Amino acid sequence: MSLQFVTTNPGKVREATEYLAEFFDVEQYDYDYAEVQSDDLAEIAARGAEEAFAAAGGDDPVIVDDAGLFIDDLDGFPGPYSSYVEDTLGIERVWRLAEPLADRSAAFRCTVAYADGETVETFDGEIPGEVVAPRGDGGFGYDPIFEHDGETFAEMGTERKNDLSHRGRALAKLADWLAERA
Numbered sequence: 001m002s003l004q005f006v007t008t009n010p011g012k013v014r015e016a017t018e019y020l021a022e023f024f025d026v027e028q029y030d031y032d033y034a035e036v037q038s039d040d041l042a043e044i045a046a047r048g049a050e051e052a053f054a055a056a057g058g059d060d061p062v063i064v065d066d067a068g069l070f071i072d073d074l075d076g077f078p079g080p081y082s083s084y085v086e087d088t089l090g091i092e093r094v095w096r097l098a099e100p101l102a103d104r105s106a107a108f109r110c111t112v113a114y115a116d117g118e119t120v121e122t123f124d125g126e127i128p129g130e131v132v133a134p135r136g137d138g139g140f141g142y143d144p145i146f147e148h149d150g151e152t153f154a155e156m157g158t159e160r161k162n163d164l165s166h167r168g169r170a171l172a173k174l175a176d177w178l179a180e181r182a
């Protein structure tokens with residue numbers, strides 16, 4: 001059976017395949033779901049998954065994920081607006097906003113939502129770190145300004161990032177839930 005991952009990012013599909021291959025063939029599903037305005041990642045993802053499942057019109061389950069960088073002392077900014085802020089300000093200016101802070105603690109958070117027409121379930125993952133001046137050229141998005149354990153996500157290999165990442169943690173929970181249901 002196939003699982004449709006609603007995303008524009010093929011890297012996410014590869015990552016999901018690592019966690020879900022024993023349950024599904026993971027396929028990329030290019031569908032632009034309407035992101036509800038909310039500061040709750042789980043609500044955004046759950047509504048997106050339901051909408052995408054209905055739009056697909058088939059029996060395959062779908063997943064969507066919603067992620068963001070949450071800077072503690074900026075009240076969680078950019079958080080659910082991470083994508084918009086990356087496109088408008090850019091990550092260099094997000095670093096400039098964090099630079100004067102005494103405490104630059106932050107976290108990447110991700111919610112993966114699963115919908116199969118019967119149930120909608122959400123799974124959260126989080127990884128703590130610190131905002132730093134950009135370093136490294138791997139990864140994507142905010143990776144160059146997010147440091148965990150002395151390395152930015154853009155400096156570590158994909159495999160290590162995937163093992164640690166917010167998305168990996170959420171996908172691992174989904175895999176556990178699928179195993180329990182099987």
Ligand code: ITT
Nearest residue numbers: 007008009065066067068082083086140141142143
């Ligand atoms: P979709 O097509 O899957 O929606 P997206 O990139 O628009 O991809 P996300 O919800 O994954 O949407 O990401 C929201 C923002 O957070 C966006 O600016 C990403 O670059 C950033 N982001 C998400 N995961 C990240 C990661 O693992 N490392 C760095 N930045 C990340």
Ligand code: NA
Nearest residue numbers: 064065066067
């Ligand atoms: Na998303």
